[in-house]
Amino acid sequence: MFDLFHMTLHVELQQDDQFFIYCTNEQDNVIKVDMWKHAVLLWHKPTYYGTLVTTATLDEKEGVILSAWEAFCFFKHYTQDSVLQLSLSANAQSWVKRAQEVEALIENEAFIPSFTDWQKGSLQWIATVDQVSKETTYLLSHVVNELIQEDETIAHIWKELVDQHSLFNKNPLIVDKQDWLEQTGLQQIEVPFQLILRLTEPEEDGGLWQVRTLVIPSDEEKEPFTFHGSLPTEWVEHEPYVARQHNKWRLLAPVLDGSSSWINEWLTEDEAWLFLTEQSEALLQAGIDIHLPAWWQAVHKLNMKMSVSVVDSAEDGRSSFFGLQSLINYQWKFSLGGIALSEEEFQRLVEQKRRLVHIDGQWIKLDPQFIKQAQSLLREADKRGLHVRDVLTSELNRASHSSSAPQDSTVSLSSVSIDLSGGFKQFVRQLQAQKPLKTHPLPTLFNGQLRPYQQEGFNWLLFLRKYGLGACLADDMGLGKTIQLIAYFAHLKEQEEARPSLLICPTSLIGNWERELKEFAPSLNVYVHYGSKRDDDASFSKRAMDADIVITSYQLSVLDFEQLSSVHWTSICLDEAQHIKNAYTKQSRAIRKLHSHHKIALTGTPMENRLTELWAIYDFINPTYLGTLPSFQKKFVTPIEKDGSKQKVAQLKRFIQPFMLRRTKQDQHIQLHLPSKSEQKQFIPLTIEQASLYEQLVKDTLTEVEKRSAFERKGFILQMLTKLKQLCNHPALYLKEPGSRQTIKRSHKLEALLDLMKEIRAQGESCLIFTQYIEMGTMIERMVEKELKEKALFLHGSLSKTARDEMVESFQRGDSSIFILSLRAGGTGLNLTAANHVIHVDRWWNPAIENQATDRAYRIGQTKFVHVHKLMTIGTIEERIDKMMTEKQTLNDQIIGEQQWITELSNEDLKELLTYHREETTNPKEPSSTS
Template sequence: MWVVHALCGSNGRILMWAEDSELPGRVSGRAPSGPVTHPFAVRADRLREQLPIGASEEPVVELHLPSYPSAPVGSPELVRDPLTAGAKPRGKLRLGRWFVPSVSCDAAALRELLDAVPAGCRLGSDARFVLEVAGFAEQLVDSGRVLPGLIREDDRLAARWCAALSGADVARFGALRAGMPPALRARGGAAPEDVLRELLDVLVDGRARERLGGTKLGTGRSAAASWLDALSGEPHLDDTPKLRALGARIEDWRAGIARRNPVRTCFRLHAPEDDEQDWIVEFLLQAVEDPSVLVSAQDVWSGTSHVLRRWVSQPQELLLADLGRAARIVPELERALRDRQPTELVLDTEGAYEFLTSAGQLDNAGFGVLLPSWWGHAPKLGLKLNASSTSTAGVVSKDSAVNMGTLVDYRWDLALGDEELTEAELEELAAAKVPLVRLRGRWVQVDHKRLNAGLRMLSESGSGQMTAAEVLQQAGESGQDGSQPLPVVGVNARGWLGDLLSGDTEQHLEPVDPPDGFGAQLRPYQRRGLAWLAFLDRLGLGGCLADDMGLGKTVQLLALEALARDGVARPPTLLVCPMSVAGNWQREAERFAPWLKVHVHHGGDRLGGGDLEGEAGCHDLVITTYSLAARDRAVLRQIRWDRLVLDEAQHVKNSSSKTAGAVREISARQRIGLTGTPVENRLAELWSVMDFANPGILGSLSRFRARYAVPIERDQDSAAAAKLRQVTGPFILRRTKTDPTVIGDLPDKIELKQLCNLTGEQASLYQAVVDDMLQRVEDSEGMERKGLVLATMSKLKQVCNHPAQFLDDGTALAGRSGKLQRLEEILDGVLADGEKALVFTQFAGFGGRLVPHLSARFDTEVLFLHGGTAKSARDAMVRRFQDPDGPGIFLLSLKAGGTGLNLTAANHVIHLDRWWNPAVEDQATDRAFRIGQRKDVQVRKLSCIGTLEDRIDQMIEEKKALAQLVVSSGENWLTELSTNELRDLVTLDREAVGE
């Protein structure tokens, strides 16, 4: 393993050297008499092979490093095997002189070079610090905060760019100086500030030349033209008297700017208050290193500004010189310079607007600028749509003839933020001659071109009628530029349309009961859910019922079918679900609404073509599976369906999958998705479910990603999350079991993290898998890399479970796995108390090995449900386990048994291996923690301490926040980790191995 280091070199280049943990750790048994080669240092030719991007060999560099008499101290990042490192050096620690072979690269290529370090390399603290300084240099160059120079470099003249620090730059420079690793000063005894300044200027010069791209800056043959050309091309120049004289003048100019760095002039703009008309630009002096130190120009002229004396001896001269420079940016400042002792500048509104728009230039030039807090955050002028439906709010009866084509009255208004503007205020805005106008006691910025376009639209089509669907479309575009001349800043509606747009429709609608004879007494929240579903049904709108697992999505959907078909003839409903719950739907329909005619489209003898169409027409509910929806898509899309329901709708989370494409082709009057996990990994999954329910409601996927997914997932943008909740609110109903207002009679769920040790055999296998991955992952990319990472994660989980699972050698299980030992201890207690447990594993093959082992260990029957279990056997297992006298241990593969089952006889849930997807794990837990459970449920998640299972737990907790942020994650996210992140994740700690 190598540790790569970086240092500031000469001639605008960066030096790099590396330590190798495989090299010997001693020089000799006695102290060297003079500088010798660093014993861990990598040869320059080997280093150049590994760092080929612009790297060239340099002479050896002498470094002063912490050392023992016989050997230097390896850097903290150099992890060496204690068995091969030799004897530990002895003696007093001191600074020793060592030669290291090095290579150098152009500063402009530094980031690309260090980002490309190969597998088996890690960056030292100095190299990471250099990268941080490189980022600072990029910001300075990209914002123009640089100065050109002409300096002497190795007995030659060189044109170089350097940093021009001001304001916050100085504060950041100070923070970098304080955090600079000592290794960066290893070339000599220079002060930290000088070392950092030299490094920053080298990186600034490289970035500036990269940005210029060889553009010629000078014209002619003068010394100045040669210097300008050298600022973008070859930096070195012939040493001539004219160039030396030019260099002296340039250095005087730069030194004058540098002398002004400790204190700068600051401009503070005061807006007029009450009936005042004048804007005041106050002049102040500000300490750059402590911006809170502000001295007014009045105090500067009166001589009472003693606080500035430690930074500047002549503050009056500094103020006048800075005002002269600033006047080149804001010409109005020349008026202030007519006074012998200028303290402020009085402006009218037009001048104030020009000053505000010039503030960025003043800041870039190194001045301080303090503006009113509302500038940049002022409310935006936009359009507000007011719509009114004729029906009374909350009262849309089943006989109401309202749908998305229903015409509603509308009126457009201009608004400032959320506040609608009166006609008088609009006239005032239109009459204003400058973009700054004071309205309702606050100043706002107005774009007159867009204002006039908005006023024209109001006069031409400011009111009338539009369909309810058009109102919803405008609501979806709220907050962005759409088809209107101004952005739509809000949509306000009354009546049933207002209920829909409120995003809290469930609370506005009166609870609804299913028809007489329905075989269940709905809870209050289920009656509200039924009212919401019936509301969408009457409008022909799709929706997503996203209640937590166990809250009764099945019974609410069946109640909707019973209510909608009560005395009304309708085409059949098609329900698509996983095979594992098809029988459950059939039984529940027979239990709650036996008059509903149910047909199951499944099996080798299933109907096709016209036969299926005729049979479906004689039934109310047709049940099929996702696999058959894709296989029989041509038949299913020919049938006229009243409603299309997707149970476990996360099966279509990948919008480009064959299954998602098949169900989208099926035509139905309404579409409903049922899922307890509308977001598992990425927000694109939510888009897919919502686009199924109401095609186009969230726009295209690319637009959704740009507007919501990227800001929320990458930046945790709360405003974007709030907007997404608002847009999707009318079409998603989500209730959780942890909300006491939803359900107060569920017992507690107690989650426990159980940490297990590895055996020696497990640890050896684990390390072998890690070493193999780290050797191969750096040379792979794209799908190959993703496949390698996922395969490795699966192998490591198998090792953590049991060596026999990973080796697949059929050997005995007893005594070889710390996790299996812990499982046995837990089950001992469960069975001793006369209770029952569900044990989930994602590996069906390992589950098959566990069944005989656990049966023999506890002398009891162990049930096992997996993907190959027939439907009849599955149903029989559930019945036997739910029987009080039935078996006490139910082993389930996570995919086959994680959804659609009611197993409330168990009050213990054990996750033997982690799926690393909290949504999937929670679904599995909900087989026991659901309505009908009368005992507290204990959930144990087994992880091996000091392994990736242990470290990944915190990452799981962080991923939960994504789903909760918007609506309330598989494992593909792991493939996006960098090699260094993967290494940190899978490294085995010493504490992992048990005694």
């Protein structure tokens, strides 16, 4: 066994504060490290009690190497009573003395971080007592940093300090060392007042703005006062604090630069603008209290609006323009709040470089960015003028909440409010809605009858012709596109409008068109330009001008392009217009170059595979409307076909709808064997209570769902979704509260339902009310009895077949006007044609199930108009589900077809589906209806 009593431990300080330690016996012979290291380092944690010690040989002596931190820990536990004989070199003795000083500083907590080193981005430590050597300070810093790394208790304390005072790991604005000590919490300071920076506007327009420092005493009995360079006698000691705050204010807001204790008291208009729009934000973010003029918050949020008034110059009921490229008369206006400026007044203020203007008792701002945009738009409009296309695309952009128009070289009015007057306003309204339009009597030259929807198509073609706008009649096959166009041709002849019209169709349909024209408009002079014996240039021109309609084929439109382009047609009509879908073919390019007063495309498939097919048809009927093909590909094709952009789909649909009339066999007014049905979505806000519960439930769920396995996650989400939907109905359902707590005012949806039922009863009508939850059905049943003094029927799965049959029979007899059904129990197998209103209180995941429930009233045997109401809460899962089911459709259906429901949601929609969107509740949506 090794004898510590007869051993001497030699300690030598090497370079870089490393220690070489070795042992000798009584004969002064060096002892091998393995013989003594575990005994000597028995309490030494940094080397794991001698196990991880570094062995070295110096001057033929075997020993161990200890770092400064390891040596500090060793000597800290070493005592004078140790049996171990210690031999220290001179420099080691000096180092141990410094270590003892460091230990005393740490025990007394007489150290703080170094401000100088913090400014350099380094964390070092200094003593808070005097006469500490540089060597001791260096060792102190090294030891403290090691303690933070090695000691769990100290590391935890340091982390809390850093978290509380972010200045330790960031680089905010610091005025001086004293400011740094205060902000880091290393030195506590209490001042008996609060400083507030106040900006006051001038009394007269164009004057100087005043800046003051307000001193607000903590003692409420003392009056606030303005700082004028000195504090009251009892507060003189705090004047350095005020000076530091002023220095900080000036650094954050350079326009306040003044003397060492004061700030600049007077600001010019430009300086005040800079302070209000930029520098005050920096002060606020730094936690400095600022009082700005009361009106600034309102004005700051408002942006000056630029508007253009379109002046209608039409007379005698005639159109004031013709075609998308027609120039329009206009006037610019500018407004902010209740102040309106003419273009001349605005330009004058811009020339004066004004920023903040006082007009008619109200302050307005002239933002430089707005001025730049406005002047650019004014120059562009002066250079090119405003066209019908500019106004139309901007109005359609606004309707689709978009900011980019499908145009290349025209003036963009997307950021401008447009005031339409007279006939132009009516034109845009009719164009967007496609009805109501003027009903034209069928021409006497037309030998036939039009069904109601065909009459609408005939009116629509003439409406667009009036304004020189092309049309794409895209009815389903078999719905009579041909007969609508023939009525159009007959009208042109009867009104003695210029002729001739050119009809281009597939070769196989030329004969069919001849027969149809002969049957329905036999008085029309039809000339068929086809075959090997067709007329040459001279005779073609004469024959064409004598005809009402010239029919030719797509192939000849290329071969005989010179002949066809020599005539300015009153109308050019394409049957099966998808034949020009490939925009790059000679055939498509040739046909798009033909000139005409009016162009019409007939097709049941305006787009088969790609969006460029749609562009080709529109470039024919309304050239340049959708821009050039490269720009169209950039703005729509790539975002939609490659990225699946829903926003671009909606925007494009908005642009094409005014010039496309598409009816399908599934359209309700086409299905003559079924009564009409209207579906209406009513968007309802949550109450404050519901919104609070909703947000908390989503927050808790999103946190918990991350901890679940894939299998558990699915079930957990389904449970949570049920809770959310119940909460959207009424908080009492989610909280499982008794009937006494189920008041109407706690749920706007219940209020809306009650109002709806009152209106239905007032009209002497009846309704079916579907809900997924029996508790909700019971709540509605009690509400009907209490508020409407009526006994409602309630069918749910717990009822027997006998009770179920009796309820159905009672309702069909008219004994009750309100029938509540659980969605599962009442969704199938019932005939309830006595009802003509169907109300879905809560939304089901699968629209097919909702449709099945609706079909209890809307089915064979129904003789009344059926109105379907779908109640949804704004910004919640209900609205998200509705949007997702509506938007996820095939490309063709998204752009031009009827909407189809989907039956499942993707995983990536989860967070968006759950999150409550408060911003959507600030402006509750009006009920929207779709037929």
